[in-house]
Ligand SMILES: Nc1ncnc2c1ncn2[C@@H]1O[C@H](COP(=O)(O)OP(=O)(O)OP(=O)(O)O)[C@@H](O)[C@H]1O
């Protein structure tokens with residue numbers, strides 16, 4: 001396989017002296033879509049924030065194409081659960097922020113609005129948008145810096161079921177069109193199986209030890225994928241078992257245990 005695009009090692013991440021992540025390694029290859037799945041509080045958002053360069057208070061490294069990152073990078077587009085649009089800026093200026101939407105930036109914002117299915121709303125203010133529209137604008141904003149990877153933290157959990165399926169389709173379309181990789185935090189097994197090439201299961205640590213990635217599942221179902229496909233049933237079962245097993249580290253036939261980071 002090619003060299004990883006992203007290589008993350010977290011030896012330890014602590015909050016107030018409490019270890020939340022320990023000995024965790026995450027690699028993502030160009031164009032690969034990877035989901036992080038795990039129970040509430042196990043550290044998914046913490047890991048995503050570390051990858052995004054939004055949290056530098058940890059022991060470890062984040063490298064992109066072999067070069068260490070020491071903060072946010074335009075090569076990594078970040079999309080959160082809520083759109084986080086600035087209410088006083090119109091849609092075009094939200095997409096290009098902190099650049100003003102003028103000249104080439106305005107043209108690029110308009111092209112991205114077309115791409116996310118919202119032509120003609122560049123002068124609208126965020127308050128005039130539905131939740132689904134606002135999240136499309138957030139996706140356009142995530143694409144503005146032409147990143148090589150999108151980082152998404154439960155990006156579709158605040159919208160209704162139909163909007164969610166459309167946004168999932170949009171995410172697959174934009175990652176394919178731009179040849180981008182993606183790291184997606186989700187609680188939804190079916191969403192993970194629909195979107196991902198690989199699903200990483202995280203668990204919280206026990207007895208004060210930090211948690212991290214405990215399982216990796218390859219999803220080789222051919223694309224385009226059907227939602228809730230019967231052929232995914234064995235994978236769904238494996239993921240349910242892994243999520244339910246807090247301390248059982250035994251491998252199952254369809255999933256393999258992720259070894260601890262060798263240099264951690
Ligand atoms: N800023 C912070 N200060 C102190 N503790 C924090 C902070 N952020 C997160 N934590 C703690 O770190 C642990 C992991 O939190 P995190 O938000 O990463 O979990 P998560 O897996 O994303 O959960 P959820 O699925 O509910 O979003 C939790 O115990 C949480 O309480």
Ligand SMILES: [Mg+2]
Nearest residue numbers: 044045046153
């Ligand atoms: Mg979270």
